[in-house]
Amino acid sequence: MSPSRNNPGQTExxxxxxxxxxxxxxxxxxxxxxxxxxxxxQSMGRESAxxxxxxxxxxxxxxxxxxxxxxxxxxIDLCLGCRACETACPVGVPYGHILEETKQVLHESVxxxxxxxxxxxxxxxxxxxxxxLRHLFPYPKRLRIVGRMVxxxxxxxxxxxxxxxxxxxxxxxxxxxxxxxRLESPSRRYNPGDVLPPVGPKKARVAFFNGCLMDAVMYxxxxxxxxxxxxxxxxxxxxxxxxxxxxxxxHQGMKEAAEQLARANIxxxxxxxxxxxxxxxxxxxxxxxxxxxxxxxxPAWRERARDFVSKSRDISQVLDQFGPLPFKKEWNGTITxxxxxxxxxxxxxxxxxxxxxxxxxGATFVEMADSDRCCGSGGIYNLLHYDESMKxxxxxxxxxxxxxxxxxxxxxxxxxxxxKLGVARKGMSQTRVLHLVEVLAEACGLT
Amino acid sequence: xxxxxxxxxxxxxxxxxxxxxxADRYTFSYDASFGEYLPDVVVQPHTTEEISRLxxxxxxxxxxxxxxxxxxxxxxxxxxxxxxxxxDMSRMNQKLEIDTENMLAIVSPGVLTADxxxxxxxxxxxxxxxxxxxxxxxxxxxxxxxxxxxxxxKYGTTKEYVIGLEVVTPMGDVIRTGGKTVKNVTGYDxxxxxxxxxxxxxxVTEAILRLIPKPPSRKTLLAAFDRxxxxxxxxxRILSSGILPAAMELMDQACIRAVENYxxxxxPVEAEALIIIEVDGHPAAVxxxxxxxxxxxxxxxxxTVTVARDEKERETIWKARKMVSPAITQMGPTKIxxxxxxxxxxxPAMMKRLRQIADKYRLNLVVFGHAGDGNxxxxxxxxxxxxxxxxxxxxxxxxxxxxxxxxxxTLSGEHGIGVLKAPYMEMELGPIGxxxxxxxxxxxxxxxxxxxxxxxxxxxQTRVVLxxxxx
Ligand SMILES: Cc1cc2nc3c(=O)[nH]c(=O)nc-3n(C[C@H](O)[C@H](O)[C@H](O)COP(=O)(O)OP(=O)(O)OC[C@H]3O[C@@H](n4cnc5c(N)ncnc54)[C@H](O)[C@@H]3O)c2cc1C
Ligand code: SF4
Ligand code: SF4
Numbered sequence: 001m002s003p004s005r006n007n008p009g010q011t012e013x014x015x016x017x018x019x020x021x022x023x024x025x026x027x028x029x030x031x032x033x034x035x036x037x038x039x040x041x042q043s044m045g046r047e048s049a050x051x052x053x054x055x056x057x058x059x060x061x062x063x064x065x066x067x068x069x070x071x072x073x074x075x076i077d078l079c080l081g082c083r084a085c086e087t088a089c090p091v092g093v094p095y096g097h098i099l100e101e102t103k104q105v106l107h108e109s110v111x112x113x114x115x116x117x118x119x120x121x122x123x124x125x126x127x128x129x130x131x132x133l134r135h136l137f138p139y140p141k142r143l144r145i146v147g148r149m150v151x152x153x154x155x156x157x158x159x160x161x162x163x164x165x166x167x168x169x170x171x172x173x174x175x176x177x178x179x180x181x182r183l184e185s186p187s188r189r190y191n192p193g194d195v196l197p198p199v200g201p202k203k204a205r206v207a208f209f210n211g212c213l214m215d216a217v218m219y220x221x222x223x224x225x226x227x228x229x230x231x232x233x234x235x236x237x238x239x240x241x242x243x244x245x246x247x248x249x250x251h252q253g254m255k256e257a258a259e260q261l262a263r264a265n266i267x268x269x270x271x272x273x274x275x276x277x278x279x280x281x282x283x284x285x286x287x288x289x290x291x292x293x294x295x296x297x298x299p300a301w302r303e304r305a306r307d308f309v310s311k312s313r314d315i316s317q318v319l320d321q322f323g324p325l326p327f328k329k330e331w332n333g334t335i336t337x338x339x340x341x342x343x344x345x346x347x348x349x350x351x352x353x354x355x356x357x358x359x360x361x362g363a364t365f366v367e368m369a370d371s372d373r374c375c376g377s378g379g380i381y382n383l384l385h386y387d388e389s390m391k392x393x394x395x396x397x398x399x400x401x402x403x404x405x406x407x408x409x410x411x412x413x414x415x416x417x418x419x420k421l422g423v424a425r426k427g428m429s430q431t432r433v434l435h436l437v438e439v440l441a442e443a444c445g446l447t
Numbered sequence: 448x449x450x451x452x453x454x455x456x457x458x459x460x461x462x463x464x465x466x467x468x469x470a471d472r473y474t475f476s477y478d479a480s481f482g483e484y485l486p487d488v489v490v491q492p493h494t495t496e497e498i499s500r501l502x503x504x505x506x507x508x509x510x511x512x513x514x515x516x517x518x519x520x521x522x523x524x525x526x527x528x529x530x531x532x533x534x535d536m537s538r539m540n541q542k543l544e545i546d547t548e549n550m551l552a553i554v555s556p557g558v559l560t561a562d563x564x565x566x567x568x569x570x571x572x573x574x575x576x577x578x579x580x581x582x583x584x585x586x587x588x589x590x591x592x593x594x595x596x597x598x599x600x601k602y603g604t605t606k607e608y609v610i611g612l613e614v615v616t617p618m619g620d621v622i623r624t625g626g627k628t629v630k631n632v633t634g635y636d637x638x639x640x641x642x643x644x645x646x647x648x649x650x651v652t653e654a655i656l657r658l659i660p661k662p663p664s665r666k667t668l669l670a671a672f673d674r675x676x677x678x679x680x681x682x683x684r685i686l687s688s689g690i691l692p693a694a695m696e697l698m699d700q701a702c703i704r705a706v707e708n709y710x711x712x713x714x715p716v717e718a719e720a721l722i723i724i725e726v727d728g729h730p731a732a733v734x735x736x737x738x739x740x741x742x743x744x745x746x747x748x749x750x751t752v753t754v755a756r757d758e759k760e761r762e763t764i765w766k767a768r769k770m771v772s773p774a775i776t777q778m779g780p781t782k783i784x785x786x787x788x789x790x791x792x793x794x795p796a797m798m799k800r801l802r803q804i805a806d807k808y809r810l811n812l813v814v815f816g817h818a819g820d821g822n823x824x825x826x827x828x829x830x831x832x833x834x835x836x837x838x839x840x841x842x843x844x845x846x847x848x849x850x851x852x853x854x855x856x857t858l859s860g861e862h863g864i865g866v867l868k869a870p871y872m873e874m875e876l877g878p879i880g881x882x883x884x885x886x887x888x889x890x891x892x893x894x895x896x897x898x899x900x901x902x903x904x905x906x907x908q909t910r911v912v913l914x915x916x917x918x
Pocket of ligand 2: 037
């Protein structure tokens with residue numbers, strides 16, 4: 001049977017998948033070079049959990065040999081989206097793109113066919129996922145309320161809930177609640193619309209991207225990011241009307257929602273009239289720098305998206321560029337670094353965070369084995385596929401423990417929570433897990 | 448396959464290692480070559496005992512059994528062309544022991560070759576066979592394909608390093624061949640028979656590999672030639688001057704241009720050939736030898752010769768070679784990699800034939816390869832969805848094989864016969880030669896259950912078929 005655009009055996013969904021992915025899946029030469037790089041292939045040990053396998057399955061589903069919901073949904077769902085396979089691929093197969101297009105088709109399949117009896121488990125997950133993505137993430141204010149609640153909840157000591165009631169409702173959620181960093185009082189946070197002057201002569205005007213999760217429950221890291229930017233001579237604007245980057249939506253196949261968020265952000269940042277757009281979450285940054293791909297087919301937005309991408313930077317790039325940082329304190333102990341997959345494999349930022357950590361006076365930097373490999377966090381993968389994720393995490397913690405570092409540093413909120421959970425699971429009570437910004441701020445005497 | 452067979456398999460192997468879902472089975476239907484064949488079941492054995500029982504079951508029920516490593520084969524070796532059972536050997540990767548005293552490695556078949564390289568190196572030792580896929584291919588796959596890479600020139604291919612095996616025979620019995628001694632003349636050399644047999648004579652469940660001391664020093668140079676022939680003369684002059692380089696790699700003009708196009712790095716795009724030479728050994732000898740190589744290249748008309756002064760420059764030189772694969776895939780979605788090999792004195796003649804073939808069939812052909820041992824890699828860049836062009840590719844491939852055999856060479860230097868080259872076996876071996884091989888296969892595997900459809904042509908099969916609708 002020759003695959004084609006109008007093969008009668010193909011369903012309409014298969015035809016759509018064909019249109020969206022067939023050129024790209026055909027670029028794969030099945031060399032297998034991506035296999036050793038893939039965390040789910042390593043932990044699950046079967047080809048359908050590997051990049052080569054997933055690409056082949058998408059291709060075969062598009063050819064009508066496999067059913068999209070029955071056969072394709074699970075292998076695709078079990079992908080972390082870490083995109084390590086793209087870095088490993090010698091011929092540049094655009095895996096991230098194939099993944100998103102496939103999720104889009106899957107998402108539409110589930111939406112259109114809500115009574116599909118084949119995957120009850122899959123459906124339950126879908127519902128939870130969609131509700132959160134639709135009603136929470138696009139609304140920074142609602143998220144801030146969640147953040148405030150977490151603060152009050154921690155302050156009241158009610159977080160013992162995390163070990164009491166919550167596990168009965170949802171064990172994974174409880175584990176993560178317990179791993180949440182302690183929040184500071186919301187009164188210290190900066191707000192949208194603020195313009196903060198640089199310390200010393202001004203080198204650049206930069207706009208800061210809050211990020212939803214960061215803004216809601218890790219706003220101390222955001223505040224420290226802004227203070228570090230000011231310390232190296234940046235005037236910092238926090239654009240009003242900025243919103244969620246759309247990464248979670250795109251990764252879950254809600255492409256239209258992601259496009260809307262992208263347009264809102266581009267507008268908000270253009271109005272800030274800044275030289276650079278700074279973010280401090282690897283996952284968000286990866287989404288932001290692919291706005292040009294997301295809106296590439298939209299003539300009204302293509303150029304604006306390109307301009308947005310050319311100005312987007314991870315915090316480590318800017319601090320590295322405008323530094324040195326005004327360090328004030330000697331660091332005591334050993335630091336190791338876990339790459340955020342999306343910072344490494346999508347934004348291709350690998351050296352700057354390491355260079356910054358190595359520049360901290362007194363600190364000893366040790367590289368962790370396989371630091372370029374995913375920790376199993378994968379956006380909300382750890383909530384949706386708890387057991388698979390923990391297998392990957394426990395392996396990661398072995399490597400972390402081998403470094404004997406007292407501090408594990410990462411650059412993405414999801415990874416940060418995951419590593420905190422990992423430290424707790426392994427009983428490494430004396431090990432701290434910090435965002436890069438927290439380490440640098442502490443060494444600069446910022447609290 | 449009868450439904451009760453799955454039940455019996457489940458009495459041998461726990462359920463989580465028996466894959467029957469359609470999606471799972473489809474992911475074992477391909478390798479890095481051509482074609483797609485859906486197996487009935489995929490089993491992931493962990494022990495010799497499990498494999499032995501599975502193979503006995505397969506004999507009783509007459510089910511084809513297909514061992515598979517990482518499926519990076521370029522000739523269709525692990526493809527389940529007759530359905531049946533795929534044995535995923537990549538999960539049998541528990542053992543990797545380095546015995547420094549006897550300079551040996553004892554390994555499970557699913558261990559990745561690069562892990563052997565690394566662990567040997569950590570012990571100050573060296574496992575030389577270096578296929579470029581070594582970070583992903585299994586040692587089992589390397590053994591059964593008798594793989595090799597640039598270092599084959601000086602150090603030989605995988606078979607020189609295998610001194611003992613544990614094998615499950617096609618009837619399901621377990622035998623040991625060879626042992627832990629380098630010298631061993633007790634009876635027929637079954638180790639060598641199994642190595643390179645492409646999984647048709649037995650399933651390797653453990654291997655004993657010979658390691659050698661790590662050469663303390665190495666030096667590398669890159670030479671560009673305006674005329675292709677001159678590079679050929681330089682290669683033969685160097686080899687006849689008493690120097691045995693660790694590697695001698697060649698790239699033709701199409702290749703140089705592809706790399707330069709893909710990632711500009713200042714390669715001379717006007718040159719007709721580039722060669723990379725690496726020598727290794729004692730530091731003083733290495734200095735002397737690289738100087739001699741440089742002299743000879745210049746004497747044979749090299750336009751430029753660059754000797755790497757440090758590790759970084761060495762890496763830059765090798766990068767040009769490593770870029771070849773990704774660079775040429777930018778030229779089209781399908782790459783047909785051949786590895787016809789000729790005696791090294793015939794390299795210029797073979798190059799000429801290759802150019803004529805490319806012109807005759809109007810194809811995009813680039814050539815690179817291991818010049819020192821005559822192992823060329825003519826690559827045709829095409830698009831497998833273009834039926835008309837694929838027809839011409841098939842004709843060209845046939846002519847490439849004919850040219851190699853006429854020049855005293857062979858169909859395959861390292862990628863194996865598998866499905867793709869089976870139709871040409873008789874051309875190289877003659878009817879009797881092929882028949883002697885068949886007799887071995889029949890004696891070992893009377894029920895024809897182990898990797899059937901490989902190496903030997905099917906009745907009436909006389910040429911390669913790459914078109915999807917014809918297979
Ligand atoms: C990009 C690329 C570059 C390559 N470069 C080189 C190179 O430089 N040199 C080279 O020689 N090859 C090269 N190859 C080819 C390929 O990598 C080798 O043939 C390799 O040895 C195959 O190993 P594998 O683990 O993938 O085995 P597979 O492809 O899975 O299997 C290969 C054969 O071995 C059999 N087999 C596997 N394991 C066992 C076992 N335990 N017992 C019995 N039979 C078994 C299979 O049935 C099959 O016939 C390259 C391939 C690619 C895709
Ligand atoms: S994105 Fe990560 S988990 Fe998914 S296939 Fe690629 S390497 Fe594997
Ligand atoms: S490395 Fe790239 S081309 Fe090779 S199998 Fe993986 S995705 Fe395909």
